[in-house]
Amino acid sequence: YRNKMADINGDEHTALIASKESEVVPYQGCKICDPSHWSHRFLFLFMICFLCFGNYFVYDNPAALQSQFKDDLGINNSQFMLMYSLYSWPNVALCFFGGYMIDKWLGIRMGALLFASIILIGQILVALGAQTGMFWLVLVGRFVFGLGGENLAVAQNTYAVSWFKGRELNLVFGLQLSFSRVGSTVNMVSMGPIYDWLGDGKGGKAALGGALWIGALFCLLSVMSALAAGWMDKRAARILGRKAGAVGDEIHFSDIKYFPATFWLICTVCVFYYAAVFPFIGLAQQFFQSKYDMSQETASTVNSLVYLISAGASPLFGFCVDRFGRNLYFVFTAVTLSWGCHTVLAYTFVNPFIAMSVLGVAYSMLAASLWPMVALVVKENQLGTAYGFMQAVQNLGLAVVALIAGSIVDDKGYLWLEMFFCACMAATLMVTVVLITIDLGTGRVLNCSATERAAAAASKKEALKDPVS
Numbered sequence: 001y002r003n004k005m006a007d008i009n010g011d012e013h014t015a016l017i018a019s020k021e022s023e024v025v026p027y028q029g030c031k032i033c034d035p036s037h038w039s040h041r042f043l044f045l046f047m048i049c050f051l052c053f054g055n056y057f058v059y060d061n062p063a064a065l066q067s068q069f070k071d072d073l074g075i076n077n078s079q080f081m082l083m084y085s086l087y088s089w090p091n092v093a094l095c096f097f098g099g100y101m102i103d104k105w106l107g108i109r110m111g112a113l114l115f116a117s118i119i120l121i122g123q124i125l126v127a128l129g130a131q132t133g134m135f136w137l138v139l140v141g142r143f144v145f146g147l148g149g150e151n152l153a154v155a156q157n158t159y160a161v162s163w164f165k166g167r168e169l170n171l172v173f174g175l176q177l178s179f180s181r182v183g184s185t186v187n188m189v190s191m192g193p194i195y196d197w198l199g200d201g202k203g204g205k206a207a208l209g210g211a212l213w214i215g216a217l218f219c220l221l222s223v224m225s226a227l228a229a230g231w232m233d234k235r236a237a238r239i240l241g242r243k244a245g246a247v248g249d250e251i252h253f254s255d256i257k258y259f260p261a262t263f264w265l266i267c268t269v270c271v272f273y274y275a276a277v278f279p280f281i282g283l284a285q286q287f288f289q290s291k292y293d294m295s296q297e298t299a300s301t302v303n304s305l306v307y308l309i310s311a312g313a314s315p316l317f318g319f320c321v322d323r324f325g326r327n328l329y330f331v332f333t334a335v336t337l338s339w340g341c342h343t344v345l346a347y348t349f350v351n352p353f354i355a356m357s358v359l360g361v362a363y364s365m366l367a368a369s370l371w372p373m374v375a376l377v378v379k380e381n382q383l384g385t386a387y388g389f390m391q392a393v394q395n396l397g398l399a400v401v402a403l404i405a406g407s408i409v410d411d412k413g414y415l416w417l418e419m420f421f422c423a424c425m426a427a428t429l430m431v432t433v434v435l436i437t438i439d440l441g442t443g444r445v446l447n448c449s450a451t452e453r454a455a456a457a458a459s460k461k462e463a464l465k466d467p468v469s
Contacts, residue, residue, distance in 0.1 A: 007456060023321060035236035041163055044236075046158045047229045049179040051112060054222035056183035057086070058123050064300055065211065066285040072208045073135050077283065081406030084282050086139055087146035088399035095391035098151035102158065109230035109357035114153035116226040118148030120219040127216055131209025134289050150391070152222075156356030159229060163236075167464055177367075182309035183218070188304030191215075192296050196341040255385040262377045262446065265435045267390050269396035269428055270370060273335060276342065276424040278398055279405040287345075287414045288352055298377075301351050309360030310367070317368035325450035327376075328436050330369035335432055337362035340426035346418030373446050 031037045062069055062083050070080055084097045102111035122145030129137030130457035176413075191211055199207025230268060291300060321330060341355040341362070371390075378386040408417045440447045448456070 020205045022413045024242065025229075027182060027440065035059040035239050044163055044229065045175065045233050046157050046161075047225050047232065049176055050225040051116065051156045051159075051222055051229060052153055052176070052180050052463070053183040054116075054123075054215070054219035055099045055119050055152055056180040056236040057218045058119070058126075058145070058212075059149065059217050060184055060187050060281065061126075061191060061212060063282045063285060064188050065195060065208065066283070067289075067296060068192075068195055068203060068208050068211075069130075071139060072203065072205050072345060073130065073138070075135060076406070077409040078403065078406035079135070081279065081282060081402040082139060083142045084279065085399045085402040087149065088395040088402065089387060090143060090146045091150045092392050092399065094147065095395060102151075102155060108155060108158050108162070110216045111235055112152065113210075113223070113230060114158070114402060115148040115155060116219070116223045119145055119152060120216060120223055122148065123216045125217045127209050128214035130212050131205055133205050134236070150395070153296065159233065160235070174318050178311040181307045181314070185304045185311065186308035187215075188300050188307065192300050197237040204397060216260065216331040234421045241393050252325040253385070255382040258379075259386065260377050262442075263374065265431055265438070266370065266373055266435050267393050269331065269335075270390055270394050271437070272303075272424045272428040272431065273338070273366060273370075274394055276338065276403040276428070277306070277359070279402045280342075280421055281407060282402065283405060283414075283417065287417075291414065292349070299461075302356050305353065305356040306360040306363055309357060310364040313361055313364035314368060317365045321369050321372065323450055323454055326447055327373050328350060328432070328439060328447040330365050331373075332368035332432050334362040334369070335425060335429045338366075339422065339429060340416055342421045342425055346415060346422060376445055 032039045032043065034047040035038055042175065063078065066080065070077070070081075098115075106114060122141045125141030125144060126138050127133065129139075129141055157173070160172050160176060161433075192213075194214055195207050198210040264284055284303045285296065285299045288294045288302050289296060292299075294302070297464060317330070321327060334391065337358055341359040344350055344355045345465070371387075373385060374386050374390060405420070407416060408420055435448065444452075
């Protein structure tokens with residue numbers, strides 16, 4: 001979303017009106033306590049990085065404990081993937097309205113605290129359901145968890161823009177994403193050993209529930225981070241006399257009819273690509289164990305490589321795309337590499353460390369190049385609607401494909417699952433080629449170099465300053 005400043009909170013508004021002086025008095029304390037100093041801003045960044053750490057840690061708890069969930073709760077792969085599907089379904093709608101709720105009703109501070117608390121409640125229900133053997137309660141918990149997950153990320157981004165806009169914003173977004181992927185990686189490599197330790201090597205529902213309670217503690221850490229960030233933001237607003245951050249443009253469904261064909265093709269690439277990545281990670285642990293005769297610990301390590309590599313590669317590719325442009329070439333390369341990875345995993349016995357490492361690089365490359373293209377084809381005042389719709393259809397695709405993937409494994413096995421993911425990547429590649437072809441015929445808006453893009457922006461700015469009469 002394009003971010004801008006919101007109306008100031010009522011209590012801060014009253015305090016400012018009561019002030020006799022319009023100018024903000026310079027802060028007299030130590031630099032790290034000064035909200036305008038870089039050291040204090042990066043202390044705040046540390047807090048908001050932990051804001052979504054718990055969310056990313058617990059999202060893939062099922063993937064890290066795939067065998068344990070199935071064995072201890074007596075479920076099949078279709079039921080297992082329902083845990084992922086139920087997370088995505090509420091976000092088909094909430095991607096549109098979460099930001100609006102923060103802007104109009106909750107405010108950024110209360111919104112971040114509320115959504116972090118919802119995630120904590122959802123994880124508590126998941127842990128209770130696993131511990132008592134009530135799978136229906138696990139599903140309820142995952143649904144509740146989904147109500148907060150995506151909206152908390154919106155709150156985190158809003159905080160980042162409020163504190164870092166015009167300074168280190170691109171670096172901050174990259175660091176936030178990297179830190180979130182660290183949470184996913186820690187989950188993948190730690191939950192199996194925690195389960196074994198709690199179960200004394202024997203496992204069981206108590207061990208499964210106990211491991212998920214560890215996840216709840218990380219969610220509690222996120223709630224505490226929301227409290228700390230809210231306090232720091234309120235203090236900064238009081239000292240600097242600034243307004244609270246806001247999400248950005250309101251959603252207008254009527255804008256959708258004005259979106260160009262290239263936007264819909266970008267959405268199609270998004271849906272098919274991510275449908276072949278996240279559901280695969282959710283089911284990959286047992287795939288690696290059965291096909292490559294790996295231990296659970298090794299399989300979890302391999303499965304974590306996509307997240308681990310993206311933690312470092314995402315900021316790097318973001319810099320490269322900013323520096324060189326050519327977004328569509330980056331997307332084409334990422335999709336081709338990802339298709340090759342699924343093909344290798346499906347039809348060969350080459351060490352999966354290689355394929356998953358390359359997939360991590362490709363995933364980072366696509367994320368850095370695909371999402372910024374929306375701003376190149378959609379008007380600025382329609383970006384809120386465009387990104388909301390793109391996230392909604394992405395979650396819709398993930399919800400549906402998660403169910404399909406689980407059914408394929410139950411009925412046909414992992415080879416057919418990989419063939420299905422290869423087909424998704426092939427479809428993504430074909431749509432990308434169509435997108436490149438259309439872009440070539442419309443002035444290379446999406447695939448121009450960074451230099452050409454900067455020159456076009458400067459020319460447009462000059463035209464606005466000195467319009468031709």
